[in-house]
Amino acid sequence: MTAELGEIVVAATDIEKYFGANHVLRGVTLEVRKHETIVLIGRSGSGKTTMLRCLNFLEEPTVGTVSIGDITVQADPLRARTRAHKEQIRRLRLQAGMVFQEFNLFPHMTVLQNCIEAPTRVRGMAKAQAVELAESYLEKVRLIDKRDEYPARLSGGQKQRAAIARALTNEPKVMMFDEPTSALDPELVGEVLQVMEDLAHEGSTMVVVSHELSFCREAADRILFMEDGVIVEEGTPEAILEAPQDERTGQFLRRFTA
């Protein structure tokens, strides 16, 4: 929980998404300010992961506009393949670090190589500088001693921390986490959440999709509860977790705390 919130970093306006005839997102608008950590919660199928993936156009929204930093992209599913549109999306993605449920580390590269791949090849950073940066982030996620290991040699928790370091090394304006602990053995969840909490407390801007209510309490500035493709309710962790106004939010939370 960060005291001072800065300018708007992420703004998504009226996002709608259809998968075929399935109306998954029905007009979602959200803003994230600098240093803010927001958590999207909701039952599976509520559209929270789709919403996160729409923010960096891993899913192209059917309708809507996304701004991250100084890049704004309007959804345009009919022109999705034009070069200019793709380039605009690519520049948007450079502003957003993504951490996946399944880690998605590059298995043929060491942890360090994973981290410096994008900074050197995409952003044109000098290798020495990228290595220095990557090492500082590996230090932060407490994985510096594994810098030369291949992902196959790491535990799930270590893989996810390496994936976080990889995203950080690209120096994004916002970090996005898609259920980062759902693929982990229970005893490994804590080490990943700890890293995320540290990031939140240090003032990173974060959008998190998660079921971890402990993380919500510890690190979220705001919680957004989604159901049937809309945001039903949003507020501070205390407000949402202790005194939900909407019946559906209450139902959802009771299942978790029962």
Place this chain on the structure above:
Amino acid sequence: MTAAGPVAGTDAPILDRIAAAHRADRRSFLFKFALTWVALVGALVLVLGLTGNISTEFIASAGPFILGGATITIFVSITSILLAVVLAILGALGRLSANPVINGIASLYVSLVRGTPLIVQILFVYLALPQVGIVLDVVHGGILALGFNYGAYMTEIFRAGIQAVPSGQREAAQALGMKDGALMRRIVLPQAVRIVIPAIGNDFIAMIKDSALIYLLGVQELLWRASTIGRQRLASLEALLIAATIYWVLTIVFSFFQERLERRMARGDR
């Protein structure tokens, strides 16, 4: 867990004894397996020696000449497989391309080559191309025909390999801002190559044998040497036996390396 205690009649812990029994089984299997091969091959050689009036003099004098062709066979096979890999990667990218023209070219290549016999393609290079003024030296012509042919088959292998790379890998690269070209070159292809290496190894071994077909062009490889000297000296039986044995030994040797490579890839688990 510590090993279970001694069993009656011995001091060795039971786990050690089980491991020793397994090793003994394995040794016994390998020994009998090898013995079977030696016996069968020995019997074959014996039968041939008794009934086929094999000329050992011919084998001794013509053997080295025929064996000399193995160098060319190996050279042609390796060069052709390299050409085939390059064509297959281009072909696979083409077959996966969203561009209809590129996709069309790649698909036509695969369809044409797979739809015609290899021997027709080889004769085409040798007999048909000169008619339109393209005269290739025979070794290059052979490599071209073999590489072109195998490239088409391997296109499908590479296409499957590229598609077998999990979509999360692409998404991770995209999320990091990588462009399509870098994504393919740096992330997808290196993983696809690891996936298809066993299949390429198989094709290489098939290539060693199919390379015999270019004897039709007059390339002085194994089969050409065997059939030529065999006919000259009326000893085709011996000559072809020598050639067959050399092909066989070559495939055994390369299969051995292929298996080791495969195992190393599996162990790396990357």
